[in-house]
Amino acid sequence: MNTRRSMVAGNWKMYGSGAANAALVDGLRQGLAGLGAAAGAVDTLVCPPFVYLAAVAGRLADSGIALGAQNLCAETGQGAYTGEVAGEMLREVGCSHVIVGHSERRALYAESDEIIARKYAAALATGLTPILCVGETLAERDGDQTSAVVARQLDALIAHCGVAALGRGLVAYEPVWAIGTGRTATPAQAQEVHAFIRGRIAAHDAIIAGSLRVLYGGSVKAGNARELFAMPDVDGGLVGGASLKAEEFVAIVAAAAV
Ligand code: 13P
16 A cells, blocks of 8 residues: 555647537536545546646636646747747646656657656746656567666656656656557556556655656556556556546546545
């Protein structure tokens, strides 16, 4: 038994509209209220696209559901960075968290371990809690490279930000082959990598490793959440597709409350 609080976070990716988001948030509020005290045992977070953050923040008021962004600029403050959004701006519109280094950003937007570490540092510098995503591709898993890839991703962060920075954020293990594919890691596969992540960090600082929350992401649904979250080193989930359906997301939160 550990004392880490579970978190269930929804990454809405590039989905939604003003009307759809309003309906989703209202459904979440109603569904989570229906869980009663159980909902209070889990931290919940939604991460809409940038342009909807302010509206969703308003709709979430007093719900206990936190707001996060999916990305941020590696530079802080203001500046000539066309198309970028600074951590301070995310804070101003109500974000407490930000996802950093999602595999879609690594693969489709060529984000390197170094830029991701700089974004993580920018999040901390602006008062945001970063959620660092790590994970291997199918080819890397098949090539027995899972540990090496995850170690490289973590080591780059620690080299740039220092291990103490991990004490102020979360890590999400998201095997790329399980994202949006319907193919979830088995609980044993997830546990193995989560334990590896914790061990890698423990080599630097056992206290930080012990209190760090490591979320699992990749085709989490109401039907598989409970067995994943039952693993000793799985502290909740980072949910994509299923976070767009209020009923599914609420059921996943309920699974984390057990
Ligand atoms: P899916 O839950 O749709 O597989 O997405 C996972 C993910 O990428 C969350 O960040």
